[in-house]
Amino acid sequence: MTQASRSSRWTDTLLDRMRELGDPVADTPVAAVLERGGVDAVNAIMQTLVRADQPVPEQLPDELQDYLAKTLPLPEWADMSKIQRGQQLFETWGIEIALCLFCASLPSSYAAAKGVKVLYLTAQLDTNTRRRVMETGQFLIDVLTAGGLDEHGKGRRAIQRVRLMHAAVRHLTKARNEQKPGLWHPDWGTPINQEDLAGTLLSFSYVVVDPMRRLGAHIPAEDVDAYLHLWNVIGHLLGVRDELMVRDIVDATALVDAIRRRQFRASPEGQDMTEALLRLLDELTPVHRFDDIIPPLIRHLIGDETADLLDVPHSDLADEIARFDRVAKRFYVDVFGHSERDSPRYEMVSRLARPFGRDLLRALFTLERGGDRAAFAIPDHLARSWELSTE
DSSP states (O other), rough: OOOOHHHHHHTHHHHHHHOOOOHHHHHHHHHHHHHHHHHHHHHHHHHOOOOOSSSSTTTOOOOHHHHHHHSSSTTTTHHHHHHHHHHHHHHHHHHHHHHIIIIIIIIHHHHHHTHHHHHHHHHHHOOOHHHHHHHHHHHHHHSSSTTTTTTTTTHHHHHHHHHHHHHHHHHHHHHHHHHHHTTTTTGGGSTTOOOHHHHHHHHHHHGTTHHHHHOOOEEEOOHHHHHEEEEEHHHHHTTOGGGOOSSSSHHHHHHHHHHHHBOOOOOOOHHHHHHHHHHHHHHHOOOSSHHEEEEEEEEHHHHHHHHHHHTTTOOOOHHHHHHHHHHIIIIIIIITTTGGGGGHHHHHHHHHHHHHHHHHHHHHHHHTTEEOOOOOOOOOOHHHHTTTTOO
16 A cells, blocks of 8 residues: 555655656757766856846757747746745845755755755765755745846846756756666656655755744744745746645645655764765854854754764754744743743754754855955845944
8 A cells, every 4th residue: 555644645655756857948958968078067057047038049950049048937836925025035034944954955965865865976076065055045035025036136147056056967867877886776766856856855845844933933834835936936946846845834844754764764964964964064164163053053953863864963952942842832831821932942943943053044144255355146135134344
């Protein structure tokens, strides 16, 4: 009998099929470019792509011209009012959402033992953890800032680049496996397959359902719905099949549970990726003592069970937060009937989280790389609102 997690539609049969599927819309043009010019030709194309408000370069191959035209429009079901509401939520809670990206979304994605395989292989080709994390952060800024998905918004072209990059990774992983058999195991499915794309999408969208709640933030149901819709639109543009789009919080939770059940395992790749992330977070926030901030926050946001899979270090503060968790559940909820957000645990975590999140974003905003200002751009109004600008 096929298993399902909280929702009959997220069956193993469906998700097993999704593991074998890539993204033909992007895979086909990238395959044609690779066949003619190899990896260098793909890299050249990625550097040539411009903003959505500029004409597509005439020198691009016809296949890429067609791809850019086909994948730029929003889906017919996109609700612009929900998109704008979701983006406003990001602008209001941007520091906390960014913190959840680094301390919840990324670690959670590393816990998926099959999905992390391709992340680890590409990391071996690009050992600059800082740049890869910064590029992820920049992508979020581009797509989640108000106007990012408008007709001439930065987010639309950013999504097209990432979708092409995913296609290139799929082809290059398969090519490397032909040269070095065993590099990619058939049991892992297609590199960057539909289940992994859906899981990654959820790791970003689900922060307003669970991690943000763990920070003590109260997000109205209408805003949560809008944020999930915003990420469904982004997912569609990234090539995620519409049948994998979540309908609401219950549906999202069911898919999260299904993917965790199917994939969350300890793996050397996930642990190595987590260790590199922890080193980077420590490097970017030197004024915060590592043991007092980073492991406790990660453990609080993703839970000890997942953190243990990733070998996130234990700390006295993490144990103290866990103790507050038990106390809050017993006395504040069960005995007094108060919300968990009234408990000392949430007060403690909130005091830790916002200063750390602001310092982390400020470090990315001002980071130097190789003597040049890093290509990490935050709109001026957000930099001022989030108190990141030194001006």
